[in-house]
Amino acid sequence: MRPLPEYPWESLKPFREQAAQHPDGVVDLSIGTPADPTPAIIQDALAANTDAHGYPPTEGSVQLREAIVQWFARRRKTAGLGIDAVLPTVGSKELVAWLPTLLGLSGDDLVIHPVTAYPTYGVGADLADVDSLASDEPWNLDGSTKERIKLIWVNSPANPTGAVMDTEQLRKVVQFARTIGAVVASDECYAELGWDDWEEHVPGLLEPAVSENNLENLLAVYSMSKQSNMAGYRASFIAGDNQLIAELTNLRKHAGMMVPAPIQHALTVALGDDQHVQEQKDRYRRRRNQLKEALTTAGFSITHSQAGLYLWVSAEDHDCWSLVEKFAAAGIVVGPGSFYGPVGENNIRISLTASDEAVAQAVKRIPQVL
Ligand SMILES: Cc1ncc(COP(=O)(O)O)c(C=O)c1O
Incomplete structure (x- = not known):
């Protein structure tokens, strides 16, 4: 086994702390962890077994x-x-x-x-x-x-x-x-x-x-x-x-x-069961549309992002860490693209895995980020 570096997400800690200072609370769009409940039929199957x-x-x-x-x-x-x-x-x-x-x-x-x-x-x-x-x-x-x-x-x-x-x-x-x-x-x-x-x-x-x-x-x-x-x-x-x-x-x-x-x-x-998958997809579609519109209106560029749970975002004259900092100042945590290889140095990853309320907060704050 080769030695592994410290887990890169630890380096986001100061930005998470900074974002937490926002008077209306932190909105975390950095990690792809689902924010909605596990569908009841799945919870019931677990509980019955x-x-x-x-x-x-x-x-x-x-x-x-x-x-x-x-x-x-x-x-x-x-x-x-x-x-x-x-x-x-x-x-x-x-x-x-x-x-x-x-x-x-x-x-x-x-x-x-x-x-x-x-x-x-x-x-x-x-x-x-x-x-x-x-x-x-x-x-x-x-x-x-x-x-x-x-x-x-x-x-x-x-x-x-x-x-x-x-x-x-x-x-x-x-x-x-x-x-x-x-x-x-x-x-x-x-x-x-x-x-x-x-x-x-x-x-x-x-x-x-x-x-x-x-x-x-x-x-x-x-x-x-x-x-x-x-x-x-x-x-x-x-x-x-x-x-x-x-x-x-x-x-x-x-x-x-x-x-x-x-x-x-x-x-x-x-x-x-395909129904719960469709319902969850519909939730993500709504959040994606809202975030996409807010970001493009505010002057950000979005590339790829044709599927999955992330928007791959950049802004002229900014590298990923300056964007991470600017978002943190608006109380939003985003993921630096450099975590995924040098080609991502000028991108940030914005995750759709946040509640409707958190996404609404993000949409409100995005115009002030740049
Ligand atoms: C590309 C990719 N593969 C695998 C995983 C891990 O998924 P799991 O929850 O099954 O470990 C992730 C999670 O973010 C992912 O983005």
């Missing part, structure tokens, strides 16, 4: 695995997965952080992740003691670097930018990975939150237009945290290559990290 005296099945209950298979068919244009092609996981952050280790990466092996990326992809490489490299076009790397690639992360819709990869872009990654025998892991946790051109469907790694009906070395990573307000449940899953799923399941049987039985029940119920 508190007798969990035996160990839960590592591979997931048959009902849960069938619910995951049906969800892929219904919501992700991916029909025909077997229940041996899916596996519940404790959170997807945990999976992202440990996947290189679980896949047995070592020595000169290399992990590729997007240029502007959720930092845990790099952390996973550090935990496995292998190198990681930020690249959106790994096919352009030199031959000896390409030979070392064992795992390629894609993240669409992306955190922090909200960019979406179309089927062609995803297929290109898959085709390249096949030439070098690398695993492609696609983190799709915002897939149900497409806006504008992506309202109806955000492409996924496993769908035939991308995978060409060959799931070898492909893993889709999904989380219920965002779409179902279940971040506290740590309820997630992976799906794809059944050989890889079998190996990961075997490892987990040895190492644990079983998803608790009451959570498996709640996850099964959540996956079977």
